[in-house]
Amino acid sequence: MAAHLLRLRIALIVGALRGRQRVRMASGAALILAGAVLACAGLAAIANAAAPTAFVVTVIAGSAMTVGFAVAALLSRSDDPVDPRRFALFDFRAREVAVGAGLAGAVSVPVLGATIVAVGAVVFWSGRGVPWPVTVLSALLVVVTCVLLARVCFGAAALLLRERRSRELTGILLLALVVFVVPTAVFVFSLQWRGAVPAPLVAAARVLGETPFGAAWALPALFASGDAAGGWLSLVIALATPVVLGALWYAVTVRLLTTTERPTRAGRSELGWFLVAPSTPGGAIAARSLVYWRRDSRYLMSLVAVPVAAVLCVIPLLVANVPFADAVLLPVPVIALFLGWMPHNDVAYDATAVWIHFAADVRGFSDRIGRLVPVLLIGLPALGVLIPVAMVLHGHWSTLPMMIGLCAALYLSGLGLSSISSALAPYPVTLPGDSPLRQPERVGVAAVVSPALVLLGALACAVPVLAWSWAAWQGDAVAADYALWGGIGIGLAVLVGGVAGGSAVFERRRSRLMEFAESL
Structure with missing residues (x-):
C-alpha cells in the first residue's frame, strides 16, 4: 500500500505541474527551493564564525x-x-x-x-x-x-x-x-x-x-x-x-x-471575518470593524497619513544636524502614538451602524473591545517590524528594550484613552462614500479638544518611560529594564482602565450617542 x-x-505532483495552475505551482516550488539554497548560502557565509x-x-x-x-x-x-x-x-x-x-x-x-x-x-x-x-x-x-x-x-x-x-x-x-x-x-x-x-x-x-x-x-x-x-x-x-x-x-x-x-454549509465561505471572529457581540463588532477598515477609504487615508507624519518629524532633526543614526529612532514612537490615537473618534466613523448596538442592547465592553481589534491587528505587526528595522539603522541593539517600552506605553495608552474619547466626545467626520479629504463643518470644541487630549494624555502616561529611556540612553542598564517593563505595564494599565471607563461611558451615554448618530 x-x-x-x-x-x-x-503522479499528483506531476499532474499539478501540468494543470491549469502549473504556473502558480511552479512558482511556489521555485520560491521554496530558492529559499533552501539561500539558507545553505547563509550557512556558508558563517562557516568561519565563532561557535x-x-x-x-x-x-x-x-x-x-x-x-x-x-x-x-x-x-x-x-x-x-x-x-x-x-x-x-x-x-x-x-x-x-x-x-x-x-x-x-x-x-x-x-x-x-x-x-x-x-x-x-x-x-x-x-x-x-x-x-x-x-x-x-x-x-x-x-x-x-x-x-x-x-x-x-x-x-x-x-x-x-x-x-x-x-x-x-x-x-x-x-x-x-x-x-x-x-x-x-x-x-x-x-x-x-x-x-x-x-x-x-x-x-x-x-x-x-x-x-x-x-x-x-x-x-x-x-x-x-x-x-x-x-x-x-x-x-x-x-x-x-x-x-x-x-x-x-x-x-x-x-x-x-x-x-x-461534516458538510460545509453553503455560503459559510463567503462570511469572511464573521466566520473567523467568535460568535459573540464583541466578535461581530470586531468582524464588522475589520470589514470597514479594509474597504472604507476614510480609514485607509488615516493609515497612509501615519507614516507620512512620522517621516516629516525626522526632517527638522536632520536639518538641525542631528545624526541620522539618532534621528531614525523618532519615527517609530511617533507611529506608535498615532496608531493608538486613530480610534479616538471611531463611533463617528461607524455612526450609520451604531444604532444596531443600541437596538441589540450590546454591552459597552463588547463595543469597546470589538472596535480595538482592527487597530491591534495593524499596529502590533507594524511595530514588530519597524522597531527591529530602526535598531538596524541606528546600529546599537542596546536601545531595543527602551524602544519597546516607549512604543508600548504610547501605543497602548493611546488605545485606552481612545476607548474613552470615542464614547465621551465624538465629533462629525466625513460621511461614508465621500472624499476622505473633504471635512464637514464642526460646531463646538469637541473636534479640537478630544483628539488633542488623547495625544497629550498618551504622552503624559509615557513620561516615566521617557525619563527611564533618557537614563538608559546615557548608559544606565537598569533604567533600560525599567523602561521596558515599565512601558509595557503602564500601557496595559491604561488600556485596561480605558476600556473599562469607555464601557461605562458608552452605556451611560446611549441616548446622547444615538442623537449624535442621527445628526450626521
Missing part, C-alpha cells in the same frame, strides 16, 4: 523552519491530498493508512527544501569538526520531525479548523508570524559575525535547543562545544519527538477514519 501511495503522490554565532543562527533559523511546517499545514486552504479519510471506504487498517499517508506526505517540495537545508547543515557542521554520525542523525531527525509535524497539523486542521479556514484566518496567522519571524530575521542578519553574540540571544537558542522544534538542530553544536549534559538532553528530546508525533499521527488517522466529515 505504501508503494502504491507513493506512486499516486508523485556561539553558529549555534544561535542554526538553532533559531532551524526552529523557525520546523515551526513553519506546522503553520503551513494549519494555514493551507486546500484539502490534504493524502487525507486518511480518502481511504475510509477501503479495507485498510489504520496502521497501514498512517504509514502509507505519512510516507506519501514526505514526497513534497517543502520536504525537499527541508532536506536540502538539512544536508547543508551536515556539510556545515562536518566542516567544523563534528563527527559525521552526529550530523547525519541530526539531519534525519530534522526531516522526520518536519514531515510528521506537518501530518499531525494537517489532520488537526481537518478535524478542528475546516469550517474556520479562510483568507482572513490565514492573514491573522501570517501577521502573528510577522511579529515573531521578522524581528528575529532582522536581528540575525544585522549581527556582526566577528563580534560576540548577545547573551540573551544565546540563552534563547539554548531554550529552543531543548524543545521539540530545535533539539535536532542543536545536536551538532552542543556536541562540538563539549556540552555533554546539554547534548544528551537535546538528543533525548530529538529522538522522542518523532516517536510522540508518530503516535499522534496514528491517533489522528484513527480519528479521521472513524468519523464522518
Whole structure:
C-alpha cells in the first residue's frame, strides 16, 4: 500500500505541474527551493564564525523552519491530498493508512527544501569538526520531525479548523508570524559575525535547543562545544519527538477514519471575518470593524497619513544636524502614538451602524473591545517590524528594550484613552462614500479638544518611560529594564482602565450617542 501511495503522490505532483495552475505551482516550488539554497548560502557565509554565532543562527533559523511546517499545514486552504479519510471506504487498517499517508506526505517540495537545508547543515557542521554520525542523525531527525509535524497539523486542521479556514484566518496567522519571524530575521542578519553574540540571544537558542522544534538542530553544536549534559538532553528530546508525533499521527488517522466529515454549509465561505471572529457581540463588532477598515477609504487615508507624519518629524532633526543614526529612532514612537490615537473618534466613523448596538442592547465592553481589534491587528505587526528595522539603522541593539517600552506605553495608552474619547466626545467626520479629504463643518470644541487630549494624555502616561529611556540612553542598564517593563505595564494599565471607563461611558451615554448618530 505504501508503494502504491507513493506512486499516486508523485503522479499528483506531476499532474499539478501540468494543470491549469502549473504556473502558480511552479512558482511556489521555485520560491521554496530558492529559499533552501539561500539558507545553505547563509550557512556558508558563517562557516568561519565563532561557535556561539553558529549555534544561535542554526538553532533559531532551524526552529523557525520546523515551526513553519506546522503553520503551513494549519494555514493551507486546500484539502490534504493524502487525507486518511480518502481511504475510509477501503479495507485498510489504520496502521497501514498512517504509514502509507505519512510516507506519501514526505514526497513534497517543502520536504525537499527541508532536506536540502538539512544536508547543508551536515556539510556545515562536518566542516567544523563534528563527527559525521552526529550530523547525519541530526539531519534525519530534522526531516522526520518536519514531515510528521506537518501530518499531525494537517489532520488537526481537518478535524478542528475546516469550517474556520479562510483568507482572513490565514492573514491573522501570517501577521502573528510577522511579529515573531521578522524581528528575529532582522536581528540575525544585522549581527556582526566577528563580534560576540548577545547573551540573551544565546540563552534563547539554548531554550529552543531543548524543545521539540530545535533539539535536532542543536545536536551538532552542543556536541562540538563539549556540552555533554546539554547534548544528551537535546538528543533525548530529538529522538522522542518523532516517536510522540508518530503516535499522534496514528491517533489522528484513527480519528479521521472513524468519523464522518461534516458538510460545509453553503455560503459559510463567503462570511469572511464573521466566520473567523467568535460568535459573540464583541466578535461581530470586531468582524464588522475589520470589514470597514479594509474597504472604507476614510480609514485607509488615516493609515497612509501615519507614516507620512512620522517621516516629516525626522526632517527638522536632520536639518538641525542631528545624526541620522539618532534621528531614525523618532519615527517609530511617533507611529506608535498615532496608531493608538486613530480610534479616538471611531463611533463617528461607524455612526450609520451604531444604532444596531443600541437596538441589540450590546454591552459597552463588547463595543469597546470589538472596535480595538482592527487597530491591534495593524499596529502590533507594524511595530514588530519597524522597531527591529530602526535598531538596524541606528546600529546599537542596546536601545531595543527602551524602544519597546516607549512604543508600548504610547501605543497602548493611546488605545485606552481612545476607548474613552470615542464614547465621551465624538465629533462629525466625513460621511461614508465621500472624499476622505473633504471635512464637514464642526460646531463646538469637541473636534479640537478630544483628539488633542488623547495625544497629550498618551504622552503624559509615557513620561516615566521617557525619563527611564533618557537614563538608559546615557548608559544606565537598569533604567533600560525599567523602561521596558515599565512601558509595557503602564500601557496595559491604561488600556485596561480605558476600556473599562469607555464601557461605562458608552452605556451611560446611549441616548446622547444615538442623537449624535442621527445628526450626521
